[in-house]
Amino acid sequence: MANRSDTSDIWIVDDDRGVRFVLAEALRDAGLSVREFEDTASVRGALRDATPALLITDVRMPGEGGLALVDELHTRQIGPVIVMSAYTDVATTAAAYRAGAVDYLAKPFDLDQAIAAVQRALADKPHAHAPVPAPSAPSHALLGESAPMREVFRLIGRVAASDLNVLITGETGTGKELVARALHEESARRGKPFVALNTAAIPSELLESELFGHEAGAFTGATRRVAGRFEQAEGGTLFLDEIGDMPLILQTRLLRVLAGGEFYRVGGRELIRCNVRIVAATHQDLDARVAAGLFRADLKHRLDVVRIELPALRQRRSDIALLAQHFLASAAQELKLPPKRFSKSALKALAQRDFPGNVRELENLCRRLAVIASGTEILPADLGKSVEGPSGDWTDALRDWADRALMQGEADIHTRAREALDRVLLEAALAAHNDHRQHAAAALGVGRNTLTRKLGASRTRRKS
Numbered sequence: 001m002a003n004r005s006d007t008s009d010i011w012i013v014d015d016d017r018g019v020r021f022v023l024a025e026a027l028r029d030a031g032l033s034v035r036e037f038e039d040t041a042s043v044r045g046a047l048r049d050a051t052p053a054l055l056i057t058d059v060r061m062p063g064e065g066g067l068a069l070v071d072e073l074h075t076r077q078i079g080p081v082i083v084m085s086a087y088t089d090v091a092t093t094a095a096a097y098r099a100g101a102v103d104y105l106a107k108p109f110d111l112d113q114a115i116a117a118v119q120r121a122l123a124d125k126p127h128a129h130a131p132v133p134a135p136s137a138p139s140h141a142l143l144g145e146s147a148p149m150r151e152v153f154r155l156i157g158r159v160a161a162s163d164l165n166v167l168i169t170g171e172t173g174t175g176k177e178l179v180a181r182a183l184h185e186e187s188a189r190r191g192k193p194f195v196a197l198n199t200a201a202i203p204s205e206l207l208e209s210e211l212f213g214h215e216a217g218a219f220t221g222a223t224r225r226v227a228g229r230f231e232q233a234e235g236g237t238l239f240l241d242e243i244g245d246m247p248l249i250l251q252t253r254l255l256r257v258l259a260g261g262e263f264y265r266v267g268g269r270e271l272i273r274c275n276v277r278i279v280a281a282t283h284q285d286l287d288a289r290v291a292a293g294l295f296r297a298d299l300k301h302r303l304d305v306v307r308i309e310l311p312a313l314r315q316r317r318s319d320i321a322l323l324a325q326h327f328l329a330s331a332a333q334e335l336k337l338p339p340k341r342f343s344k345s346a347l348k349a350l351a352q353r354d355f356p357g358n359v360r361e362l363e364n365l366c367r368r369l370a371v372i373a374s375g376t377e378i379l380p381a382d383l384g385k386s387v388e389g390p391s392g393d394w395t396d397a398l399r400d401w402a403d404r405a406l407m408q409g410e411a412d413i414h415t416r417a418r419e420a421l422d423r424v425l426l427e428a429a430l431a432a433h434n435d436h437r438q439h440a441a442a443a444l445g446v447g448r449n450t451l452t453r454k455l456g457a458s459r460t461r462r463k464s
């Protein structure tokens with residue numbers, strides 16, 4: 001191609017004239033020169049005698065889709081390329097980055113944001129990453145159409161193909177583990193193990209051997225060699241949930257492994273090399289824990305290379321209807337029950353709830369409704385009273401009890417009533433969450449330490 005010339009033009013490819021026009025005008029206003037194309041065929045024609053300084057393309061267009069073009073430009077080292085699409089699911093976003101895009105704009109986008117992305121891409125060196133084969137079928141099903149979730153999907157797509165450590169933050173039940181799985185499934189490590197470990201659920205004295213394994217005879221009861229989670233995850237991804245609760249001594253050990261890429265099993269002498277991507281998650285404010293001396297700053301830096309913040313469900317109410325309908329349908333299918341649907345007003349009522357247990361709480365509610373709601377249409381009355389707070393029956397009963405106790409001149413009425421209240425709430429929450437203290441605490445709206453303290457107090461009292 002002797003007469004081909006590199007230009008400083010930005011090429012825009014979109015079958016939607018309106019998008020092309022608005023974007024082109026904004027870029028021209030920013031002092032850039034622009035060429036417009038309505039399909040990839042005309043881009044291919046133009047590529048015979050010119051190359052763009054940067055190409056921005058839509059994904060789904062009549063004829064060939066935009067990603068094939070991204071792939072080709074990446075292979076020929078022409079670019080950079082920015083992808084823009086109304087499809088913001090993880091699979092499409094990740095496919096764009098896999099094909100070699102340097103950025104992804106979710107339509108409709110803010111023009112300032114688009115110009116900033118263009119300037120960033122022009123200033124950056126072209127990204128070079130190994131091509132990652134496309135997944136056959138994603139096993140994660142992260143749903144959401146709200147702006148904050150679109151941003152989460154974009155980030156997942158962007159970092160999945162890299163080996164960077166990721167820290168996922170968010171309240172309990174916001175989908176942290178699902179995001180970790182999506183990162184794994186969309187990466188080249190897919191096909192290798194995804195291993196999850198909840199650091200808070202394991203007694204600290206067992207955590208070390210859980211992570212790194214042990215040799216026979218390493219401690220009482222260690223009758224044979226056992227591989228730890230690091231070895232089980234070899235080549236794949238290790239998801240460390242509730243990392244904020246990891247005891248300091250293990251933080252030191254973990255840091256050493258992350259820095260050196262090798263470790264010993266407990267009681268072992270053989271140095272084991274590991275190739276594992278770490279995705280960590282916490283519902284706590286890790287910076288505050290660092291400031292309080294409870295979490296090592298250097299470990300935080302290692303884990304917090306990319307941060308994905310999952311919003312609470314009440315911060316993305318527009319996703320509630322979508323999620324609820326999905327959970328209701330899949331519960332019916334799984335439990336082989338006749339399908340039901342939500343009435344419009346029921347969906348509206350759901351969207352107004354706060355869901356302290358986030359997506360998990362909504363999922364549990366929908367599963368319950370799939371089983372117990374009487375008609376095929378679920379009405380607001382079927383949703384129960386979970387948000388209105390305690391009222392009626394039990395406060396009447398409490399009043400009767402207080403009247404009687406006062407008449408009989410009993411002592412410590414307040415303390416006894418509070419103990420009974422704590423006990424009932426704790427037992428109910430623990431039963432509802434399979435004895436998982438963290439989840440029970442979140443469901444009650446108290447901290448885990450508070451719950452543990454109250455649990456201890458209530459058990460001691462019952463023994464005495």
Ligand SMILES: Nc1ncnc2c1ncn2[C@@H]1O[C@H](COP(=O)(O)OP(=O)(O)OP(=O)(O)O)[C@@H](O)[C@H]1O
Binds near residue numbers: 143171175178363439
């Ligand atoms: N965006 C989503 N789309 C579909 N399902 C979701 C989504 N987010 C969460 N879920 C579902 O909600 C439940 C809770 O999600 P997950 O276990 O990933 O939350 P988590 O933040 O890791 O919770 P915890 O902090 O308590 O460990 C799971 O059953 C998960 O499949």
